Amino acid sequence: MIVRIRMGSGVKRQPTIRKNTRVALALAALLWPASLMAFALGLWGLAADMRFTGEFPIKDGIFSHWQVWIAAGIAIVSCAFALNRYGIAEHHSEL
Secondary structure, eight states: OOOOOOOOOOOOOOOOOOSOHHHHHHHHHHHHHHHHHHHHHHHHHHHHHTTSSSOOSOOSSGGGSHHHHHHHHHHHHHHHHHHHHHHHHHHHHHO
């Protein structure tokens, strides 16, 4: 004896729609120059510590250290990369 159970098709799942993908792409595009500026300031601070260049203009506070600028550059690049992937993934699904 064969028993067949027929199930209904159920609720069709709608694809998830990501919001603000264009804003994410625009913000990612603006973050790349900001990261380059942070890396440039980090390299300038490092070169100033090694006495290759003149004095670094920021003398006091947390931003007077080149390590902070390099870490900020890495963090900004990571955010730009994540936003770019978020925005591009939605545009590829629309095609």
